[in-house]
Amino acid sequence: MASVDHSIEKNIKAYEQSFEAMVPTPFVKFMRTCLIWQFIRFIIINIKMIIVVQKSH
């Protein structure tokens, strides 16, 4: 049986305030630093920010 990665839950303690928070899965954490995906997000975020800047002037 494959071992389970408990790293994302290590900071959660039952019935403390951390217990009520959502935590990222390993896939989400991987995507945050995946160069290809982040390059795509870079383009998208820039476009979104430019739109917000244009709406604000």
Add this chain to the structure above:
Amino acid sequence: MLYNSSVTMTLTRRKAMARLVVMGGGVSGHTAATFAKKWLGSDHEVVVVTPNAQWNWIPSNIWVGVGQMKKEDVVFPLAPVYEKAGIDYRQAKAVSIHPDGKADSDTPYITIEYTGQGKEGQTEEITYDYLINATGPKLNFDATPGLGNGKGQLGDHTVSVCTADHAIHANLELQQLFEKAKTEKQKVLVGTGHGLCTCQGAAFEYIFNIEHEARKAGVRDNLEIKWISNESFIGDFGIGGLHIKRGMYAASSKLFAESLFVERGVDWMVGAHVNKVEEGKVHYELLDGSTGEEEFDFAMLIPPFAGVGLKAYDKNGEDMTDKIFAPNGFLKVDADYTAKPYEEWKASDWPRTYQNPEYKNIFAAGIAFAPPHPISKPMQSPNGTPITPTPPRTGMPSGIIGKAVAHSIVDMIKNGENAHIHEASMAEMGAACVASAGKGLTDGTAAALTVYPVVPDFEKYPGIGRDLDYTFGEIGLAGHWIKHILHHLFIYKAKLKPGWTLIPE
């Protein structure tokens, strides 16, 4: 509204050469002065009065505060930039405003006290036709006993990242902490040093930079890191929180902020008014009225902001500060200052032109304008202690307001007092914010965030107060790259290098 006699007189001088005086050379003042000079050319004068010799890209002070940047990376000297632009630069602090002139002259003027240029301590009067108050805030450390040194400056018990020099000091202390953490447990406390602070975002960014650097230094396991804030919930950020789309839901910023704290193993305490700081210990009161103490080995606590203490005098030299300034020292503008409960707040309470109602030739920009009320819901403990974030007016809104004010004044100079007054309401503008952790191009991550509008408009956007299509946020390398680009872009722009006007605020 009619101009008073002194202003009418000075406006008649407009046909010759008008003088715009800008008090303050930060993001807002620098933006206003440089655009005004560009649009006015050599036909009119622009004077900048600022006590600082250097311009500081404040958002990057965070990186200085963890040793990832040097002071020279985030500041540059103002004098050569203003010389190139044709702006009359006075390294001095503004002391008083005399909008009606003096007994023997109707010409309005300000008094200044030099802090540099070889004239330290000398005072001078500068007449003006138009005046912009962009002085930014006074870092009011002394509002909390022990946070300040009793002389208006940072005390000995905590550090700050509000200025580049503060950030250098913070990094020195942090490196000593990391050294100790190699052999023993240490505790870090970061957040707000008073119940009425703003700029939670800066503290938020700093705490995660410390966490990131601690991991790099191999001492994370020996560091307990804790957040203490006057927000009623994590993710309020002084703007009442926000919602963003995620997984087909519109989710509160509280969820995302808490998620980040848990992911990075950072504990938190909210609704806290720090009322006393001692060596290694803060005393606080919470929104539920309870009190407590929190010990620390290293603490960075943001101070509350106040106006810089400018005075205003009438023609006879009588103090009339309360006529043009709010009690907190910020300049009154075209906001609705009527006291009313949170439920009756409206987007239209917020100023649009930043023109002083009494003197139409005086404007405010950036932090220097008096907001009508907070953005976050006012709260107080059962003991009557107000614990509410005050509204942020920094960064992008600050620059946009500075440019709009400059545009209005340039039009008034060129076209007369009935010229179009430009508008830039914070209830109709967005803001982009990037809070970065780490500095490496592949190992840092950042929370990239835009919010539209800054001040929620619950009439236009019922329920959450903001446009979900333009309010978004995510964590990743992409935001981190944007943070790097913004650092270089805004310093390039502030240096007035070729094409600087094409870079938005």
